[in-house]
Amino acid sequence: KIPAPAQEPEQINTPSDSLCCELVLPAGTLRLKGKLTPALLQILIREIKGSSH
Numbered sequence: 001k002i003p004a005p006a007q008e009p010e011q012i013n014t015p016s017d018s019l020c021c022e023l024v025l026p027a028g029t030l031r032l033k034g035k036l037t038p039a040l041l042q043i044l045i046r047e048i049k050g051s052s053h
Helices: 038-051
Strands: 020-025 028-033
Touching: none
Parallel strands: none
Antiparallel strands: 020 028
């Protein structure tokens, strides 16, 4: 069994222009902060699909 990652405290004073995408997966939670381009999202989706086969 994979141990759960340590939880980071939530940031209350997050700038409004700071984007965050959170994916909850069986193996853990992935948090992406900053600008997410369509190309980056396509690569991420392709990698997730590839690892499930």
